[in-house]
Amino acid sequence: MTITSSRPQVQNLQTSLIRKLANQAMGREGVIPLWFGEPDVPTPEFIRQTAKTAIDEGQTFYQPNLGIEPLRTAIATYMNGLYQTRFDIDNIVVSVSGMSALSLAMQCVVAEGDSVIVPSPVWPNLPSVAKILGANIISIPLRPVNGRWTLDIDQLFDSVQDNTRAMLINSPNNPTGWMLTDDEQQTILDFCRERDIWLIADEVYSRIVYDRKFAPTFANKITDDDKVIIINSFSKSWAMTGWRLGWLTVPNSLISTLETLVEFNFSCIFAPIQLAGIAALQGGEDFIQISMKRYQVARDRIIEEFAGLPRVTLPEPEAAFYAFFAVDGIDDSFAFAEKILLEVGVGLAPGIAFGSDGEGYLRLCYATDINTLDKALTAMRPLLM
Numbered sequence: 001m002t003i004t005s006s007r008p009q010v011q012n013l014q015t016s017l018i019r020k021l022a023n024q025a026m027g028r029e030g031v032i033p034l035w036f037g038e039p040d041v042p043t044p045e046f047i048r049q050t051a052k053t054a055i056d057e058g059q060t061f062y063q064p065n066l067g068i069e070p071l072r073t074a075i076a077t078y079m080n081g082l083y084q085t086r087f088d089i090d091n092i093v094v095s096v097s098g099m100s101a102l103s104l105a106m107q108c109v110v111a112e113g114d115s116v117i118v119p120s121p122v123w124p125n126l127p128s129v130a131k132i133l134g135a136n137i138i139s140i141p142l143r144p145v146n147g148r149w150t151l152d153i154d155q156l157f158d159s160v161q162d163n164t165r166a167m168l169i170n171s172p173n174n175p176t177g178w179m180l181t182d183d184e185q186q187t188i189l190d191f192c193r194e195r196d197i198w199l200i201a202d203e204v205y206s207r208i209v210y211d212r213k214f215a216p217t218f219a220n221k222i223t224d225d226d227k228v229i230i231i232n233s234f235s236k237s238w239a240m241t242g243w244r245l246g247w248l249t250v251p252n253s254l255i256s257t258l259e260t261l262v263e264f265n266f267s268c269i270f271a272p273i274q275l276a277g278i279a280a281l282q283g284g285e286d287f288i289q290i291s292m293k294r295y296q297v298a299r300d301r302i303i304e305e306f307a308g309l310p311r312v313t314l315p316e317p318e319a320a321f322y323a324f325f326a327v328d329g330i331d332d333s334f335a336f337a338e339k340i341l342l343e344v345g346v347g348l349a350p351g352i353a354f355g356s357d358g359e360g361y362l363r364l365c366y367a368t369d370i371n372t373l374d375k376a377l378t379a380m381r382p383l384l385m
């Protein structure tokens with residue numbers, strides 16, 4: 001029996017093209033998987049140990065909706081130390097992942113019939129949440145100009161309509177590695193203030209950035225009166241993808257709404273995971289630095305490799321750990337990713353998975369060891385020449 005009575009917004013959702021491709025590799029030996037966006041190493045031992053201890057102590061009970069206070073305090077302290085800001089516990093909501101933080105943020109502000117503006121290509125889950133809520137998505141294309149991804153800010157502003165409720169901006173961006181400058185952020189913030197538009201800033205890659213400690217952030221530009229929600233996650237910076245832990249930074253006035261909303265989403269988060277989050281925030285700086293050195297080496301290796309392949313264009317990733325590259329003559333990225341998978345055993349994400357602005361591109365996650373990366377680049381070379 002086919003059930004067709006679910007909401008059209010839900011029925012029309014596209015299944016993840018990355019997963020669709022990855023499913024084809026099931027059971028195949030020797031595939032080098034560079035399609036998913038996660039570090040190849042397990043979570044650092046000291047973080048795992050914290051959770052184990054908490055389990056052994058029997059910390060298995062329900063917890064507060066907004067997250068345990070020590071974690072909310074640790075997050076505020078971490079952000080204030082990093083960004084020279086003055087958030088307090090009533091600006092912080094802990095969530096089961098960055099994904100659910102996005103979901104909560106949009107449940108707070110987006111309603112059926114609203115329009116939501118999203119620079120793209122972008123991780124498809126961002127616009128999908130707004131679509132589930134019945135919003136209409138307006139995509140603003142990021143474009144490579146002189147070897148760098150750029151956003152046309154005038155085009156962004158011109159796309160605002162009477163029913164525009166929010167801008168959803170992922171900077172640093174997955175898949176391109178593009179990021180807004182501080183000046184651009186200030187301009188966008190001023191515009192949103194003037195037009196009374198919400199800004200949902202997905203900053204989960206804020207620490208995965210080259211030659212600086214953190215990416216430009218809205219955190220150090222906003223006041224508590226701003227309609228800005230910042231999304232963050234433990235997944236990427238501390239190699240905690242499987243734990244499902246993230247947070248939202250919100251205006252104080254939204255905190256009680258979120259407390260209620262969390263109750264009806266996931267209610268609360270396992271205490272050992274939250275304690276692991278505190279360990280990550282307080283002891284994880286070395287891990288971030290070591291990871292960034294690895295990513296830098298991998299990024300430089302890819303830039304060098306692709307510079308020698310005239311058909312390949314790679315706008316330089318300024319942040320995150322993805323190479324989002326175009327291959328001359330390729331206009332069906334899914335078919336081409338499939339060919340690379342089946343012929344040389346390398347798993348890449350097709351650009352079309354990140355919206356129509358990503359067609360013609362492929363995404364390679366280089367958060368992997370350099371030998372594996374070398375093997376993948378060598379295997380792909382004949383198909384990219």
Ligand SMILES: Cc1ncc(COP(=O)(O)O)c(C=O)c1O
Nearest residue numbers: 037097098099123174204233235
């Ligand atoms: C741009 C972006 N935002 C949010 C997330 C969510 O991360 P998580 O749900 O693992 O915290 C991801 C994960 O790939 C991402 O790429």
